[in-house]
Amino acid sequence: MMRNHVQNRYTVSTTASSLNCPLCGQPNRCAIAAGLPAESCWCMRAEIPRQALARIPEPQRGKACICPACGRRQPGDEPPPSAA
Numbered sequence: 001m002m003r004n005h006v007q008n009r010y011t012v013s014t015t016a017s018s019l020n021c022p023l024c025g026q027p028n029r030c031a032i033a034a035g036l037p038a039e040s041c042w043c044m045r046a047e048i049p050r051q052a053l054a055r056i057p058e059p060q061r062g063k064a065c066i067c068p069a070c071g072r073r074q075p076g077d078e079p080p081p082s083a084a
Contacts, residue, residue: 020064046068053066
């Protein structure tokens with residue numbers, strides 16, 4: 001059974017696979033999936049390049065978050081857009 005947690009505007013499914021990074025399979029440390037406030041998640045304080053998100057396979061987008069290691073900039077990634 002899949003449940004969704006909605007906190008603020010963020011929705012993350014809470015299945016066993018939603019707790020692991022879709023890129024490397026390691027725990028993604030998603031606060032929302034763990035039932036914690038979205039503001040406490042590591043990704044809220046990180047600058048995640050678009051290319052990192054683009055590496056998520058299409059069927060897994062919006063279903064599981066990437067982990068901090070996979071969310072770091074890789075060689076060749078463009079920096080994330082600055083918040084203006």
